[in-house]
Amino acid sequence: xxxxxxxxxxxxxxxxxxxxxxxxxxxxxxxxxxxxxxxxxxxxxxxxxxxxxxxxxxxxxxxxxxxxxxxxxxxxxxxxxxxxxxxxxxxxxxxxxxxxxxxxxxxxxxxxxxxxxxxxxxxxxxxxxxxxxxxxxxxxxxxxxxxxxxxxxxxxxxxxxxxxxxxxxxxxxxxxxxxxxxxxxxxxxxxxxxxxxxxxxxxxxxxxxxxxxxxxxxxxxxxxxxxxxxxxxxxxxxxxxxxxxxxxxxxxxxxxxxxxxxxxxxxxxxxxxxxxxxxxxxxxxxxxxxxxxxxxxxxxxxxxxxxxxxxxxxxxxxxxxxxxxxxxxxxxxxxxxxxxxxxxxxxxxxxxxxxxxxxxxxxxxxxxxxxx
Numbered sequence: 523x524x525x526x527x528x529x530x531x532x533x534x535x536x537x538x539x540x541x542x543x544x545x546x547x548x549x550x551x552x553x554x555x556x557x558x559x560x561x562x563x564x565x566x567x568x569x570x571x572x573x574x575x576x577x578x579x580x581x582x583x584x585x586x587x588x589x590x591x592x593x594x595x596x597x598x599x600x601x602x603x604x605x606x607x608x609x610x611x612x613x614x615x616x617x618x619x620x621x622x623x624x625x626x627x628x629x630x631x632x633x634x635x636x637x638x639x640x641x642x643x644x645x646x647x648x649x650x651x652x653x654x655x656x657x658x659x660x661x662x663x664x665x666x667x668x669x670x671x672x673x674x675x676x677x678x679x680x681x682x683x684x685x686x687x688x689x690x691x692x693x694x695x696x697x698x699x700x701x702x703x704x705x706x707x708x709x710x711x712x713x714x715x716x717x718x719x720x721x722x723x724x725x726x727x728x729x730x731x732x733x734x735x736x737x738x739x740x741x742x743x744x745x746x747x748x749x750x751x752x753x754x755x756x757x758x759x760x761x762x763x764x765x766x767x768x769x770x771x772x773x774x775x776x777x778x779x780x781x782x783x784x785x786x787x788x789x790x791x792x793x794x795x796x797x798x799x800x801x802x803x804x805x806x807x808x809x810x811x812x813x814x815x816x817x818x819x820x821x822x823x824x825x826x827x828x829x830x831x832x833x834x835x836x837x838x839x840x841x842x843x844x845x846x847x848x849x850x851x852x853x854x855x856x857x858x859x860x861x862x863x864x865x866x867x868x869x870x871x872x873x874x875x876x877x878x879x880x881x882x883x884x885x886x887x888x889x890x891x892x893x894x
Contacts, residue, residue, distance in 0.1 A: 542812065545824035546865035548858060552820060555854075562816055563800045563852040565844045570798070570834050572729045572791040578720030578738075578770070580783040586712035588685050593660045595702045596621030598695055599679055603708065606693050610684040616708060617695065618679040627656055628676035635671060688712040691781075713781070716774045718750065720787045721765040729791035730755060736770045737788045740779070748772055748779070752789070796830075798837040803850040804829060805859055813844065814851040814858050822851060824862050 541547055550560065596619040603616045610616070631653035638646040657667050662680070670676065692709035695701060718738055722730055732755060738748045750772035759766050770787060772779060804827065805812045811829055814822040827843030844850065851858055 541824045541862075541866070542810065542826040544866050545812065545859075545862045547817070547821060547823045548861050548865060549821050550858070555820075558857055559854045560851060560858070561853040562849045563803050565797055565799050565840060565846055565848040565850060567795055567846055568798045568834075568837065570793040570796050570832075570839060572793055572832060573835055574722055574726050574729060574789040574791070576720040576722055576768075576787050576789075578718040578785045578787050580772075580779055580781050580785060581717045581719050582691065582711040582713060582781050583715050583717050583771070586686065586688070586715065587691075588688075588710045589706050590616065590682070590684075590708040590710060591706055592619065592621075592682060592701055592703055594621045594623045594680065596624065596680070596700070598697050598699045598701060601695070601697055603684075603690055603693065606690050608690045609688070610690065610710065611687045612684060614684045616682045616684055618681045619701065620678060621680050624660065624662075624680045625676055625678065627653070627660070628670055631657060631667075631670065632674055632676065682707070684710055686710055686712050711781075713774055713777060713779075716772050716779050716781065717753075718770040718772055718785045718787060720768050720770065720785070721760075721763070722768050722789075724759050724764045724766060727755075727766060730768060730789060734789060734791070737790075738770060738772055739786045739788075740783055741786075742783060743778060746778075793832075797840040797844065797846055798834060799840055799844070799850055800852050801833065801836050801838050802852045803855070804838050805855060812859065814855055814862070815844065816849040816851070822858055822862075824859075825850075 550558075599618045599620050601617050602614070603610060631650070634646070634649045634653045638650045654667060657670075658664070660680070661682070663683070666677070688710045690708055691711050693707075694705070695707040701707065718736075730752065732752055734752045736750050736752055738750055739746070750770040752768060753771040754767075754769035756767040768787075768789075799813065803813050811827050813825050813827050815825050817823045825843050828841040830839035830841060832839065
């Protein structure tokens, strides 16, 4: 028959399990299947990968950020690094200052050195070492101290040098400014690695762990994806949003990733393998989960299934009710579900377009309308 109907008991195999309570097996002719859009999917064993997607913002790696201060005070004479965004290498000069305290410290060192040479003694050598250490604690390079020791001529200016290679994120000084130790002059960041700060929901935390890989893409770099690793999970949950901050460390050797960029983060947790079906194959009623298994090209049997509470992308894991290789309905199953329930209750859907068409035509042929 081309319509939907309940197969006779003689058609059903003796070994077939009884339909769930309130449902009945239905028959749909192939041409009707095509008309109402019936499609099938296969129960198969697939990897079980819990996928977590979130968004994040790029931040500098805080372990590679330096806030530049002086350890003395004085007047800025010259800026060697004069704008934000400028690249520097470790040891590059950043600025020079005239510092009376620095000039006096050099003089003290030279005087102590002169006395030590004239009248060597352990005590005098200690004075020289103390004066030398004072200069070193001001970040004066050892080469500069050795040159001072050889020439005996104190330098008028103290040159401040970059402690790391990186990019100037902030410049807060200008020529002629009087600066003191508490004033921050520059912020330098090494951006060869960056952090992507994202948030995941609290229920996703069991699938996130330190060291796990994460794939990161950027709307502004659509043609590329980057792989980093999770290096931090906030120990505190944000109460209003019920989310937890997660930090992904990302290599950035080419400097393409800029602080402030928006990112899409994908974290995949591999959980072995199992039997799965497309999510559209399972009708969730709240009390039980039903799938319609194809038992013949034109027959579909309702099956109660038990699924995992987790969803793996667009598939559910089947724990009970189906086996590998079974074919199940993945679209138009709501229509089939309605017909199955009606059949179980003694009704049908022959009045609906495309449903039970052949039965309706036979009925009309058997009882033709009479006209007067």
